[in-house]
Amino acid sequence: MMTRRVTAMTVSEPGARFVRNEVVIDDPRADEVLVRVQAVGMCHSDLAVRAGEFPFPLPGVVGHEGSGIVESVGADVTSLRVGDRVMLTFDSCGHCVNCVSNMPSRCRSFLAHNFTNGARPDGSPTLWHDGQKLHGNFFGQSSFATYALARERNTVAVPDVAVDLAPELLAPLGCGIQTGVGSVLNVLTPGADSAVAVFGAGAVGLAAVMAAALLPIRELIVVDIQDSRLELAKRLGATKVVNSRSADPVEALKDLTSGGPDFVVESSGVPTALAQAIRSLGSGGTAGVVGVPPFGVTAPVDVADIVNDSKRVVGIVEGQTNPPEFLPQLAGLVASGKLPVGELVKTFPLEEIERAAEAMKSGEAIKPVLIP
Template sequence: MPTTTSAMTVASAGAPFTRRALEVADPRPDEVLVRVEAVGMCHADLAVRAGEFPFPLPGVAGHEGAGIVEQVGSGVTTVRPGDRVVLTFDSCGRCRGCVSGVPSQCYEFVARNFTNGARPDGTPSLHDGDGVVHGNFFGQSSFATYALARERNTIPVPAIAADVPSSVLAPLGCGIQTGAGAVLNVLQPEASSTVAVFGAGVVGLSAVMAAALLPIEQLVVVDVLDSRLELARELGATTVVNSRTTDPIEAIKDATGGGAGHVVESSGVPAVLVQAIKSLRVGGAAAVVGVPPFGTTAPIDVADVVNDSKRVIGVVEGRSNPPTFLPDLVALTAAGRLPVEKLVTTFPLGDVERAAEAMKNGTATKPVLLPEKNT
């Protein structure tokens, strides 16, 4: 009998999430069926609902799933039924990016994680009777009780994290690894350097937590919500700036003695990206992780970038190689060095709209949905 999943589905752009019982396809040789215990909510999920991302509808979003393996395909060797796992982005495994250990630069990244709405070969993974509902969002579509993923984007949870709840592990699959990876994998700030983070959402705060692990001299965080700035200070920020009342460029230059050596821009707001680049010192580097709607542009001062030898780097998923980077993040979380639990607020899966509103108004930094058992 096909597996039935209770999924929060978006019928069309702007429509609310609606619960529907769907059939999940049986795992193919390279696929894994996961019973979802927790799934983080990210701005990308809300962009799908709004029609801002090129994911076909009707469909099921959700891309920070964590849970228990229920079934595996005949060719799967890295996980087995009963294993705890974290789900992350999908990649082809064959292109230059994948074979060089940087699957976040997979040549098929957009198709496999956004635009297909189906398996890589175009066949559906979700059905509503005889009708097709688009799935495979980030290779999982985990706003549901069950998710079908591939072995490549199913990462076993190390035994060291046996006592860490899935609600804390789930955000590691996207938001946490994006922010932490931007610092640890891309910018790699040297000792006594300075780091500035624009945007104190979950990605920005993950960058803060990662930077706080390093022997840097200054860690500046910019946001418009005092509550988020207070949390940033608790997580290790040495200076916080509310950009509604203070010029962040001048504040960063004052705090760092001329500009930050490293910047993470996580807001996805074009005007903020401009500020982030201008706040760099000569020779500084900006990791850009915030994604506005596709086609958005920003008025960059090219002379400023060229004359001050600045580097602007687009970063997808923290330039992570999930089979190695995610276990490292899990270990840091289990050891209390990456306090992800301070970002998490849990909601029942059926309260997905309330969770979305809480994230939008800033009362929840990282909503995590908990599928109800036996539904």
């Protein structure tokens, strides 16, 4: 019991730096899996926790886009074996009405399982440091470490068609890529001749671009403030781009689409961008909201505009996916070259996590992936 010592990047308090520490990780319980982490993506949520903007208790270990190899399994695990290559994703309870309906991203205990507990669902810890309990179980994994303890529910085997993919291409599928692609393919489902706009050319937004580029739509327009990201968006399939530092994105989108896009994905998490995304929609259009600002932040929306133009605004968590089905499909698309995730990825050693965070903030790296 509690016999394995591992390396983890811990955060002591809001605003603190990541620090390399030796910690103790628990043995897997009956429904759990111990994974040797080969790669882990860095996501906005990890840095938001570090900044004190998202409700995860500190001190603790974050990281929620892990990929690796199964090291050991609990007695009740049936779908995974030691040695399997796996992708880690968000956790869910498995027994609420949404989970049993194969909609775990709408789990009624989503926040507790992925953020606020900082421990197993029953409150027991998974990590210790210097003999003291350390908050873990972030998104059911806390994978900024050499090993991660996850549940069978949020651990997905890599399909045979993708078994040769590098771990740094598999890791981002568990959250950021899944969110962007699923938002387009599972929720918005734009039809032929639709105009789609994406606000924010980060990892989630560009994943949405890659997904939309697979469809026979009329226009695919990306809005961002960095020209380098807009150039990448064009390489990934955008037909037009708008730099919102130099042009009003609402006016530009209405001009470029003769009245406004049919669908908008807002991935930036900036409240003013959300307001602009909604205003830019054409009559009857739908805005999918995936970017999350600090909890409690509100956006100034024009209610009359929403009502009079019959607009819809829908919040989307994790692309509204069922990971055991969706992640293998994503891995297959990456392996086939249809989803060029490698265009977004820049790798860093785990110990250089602060450099990765700075690269993400500056725009140098769209999807930093840490290699233990």
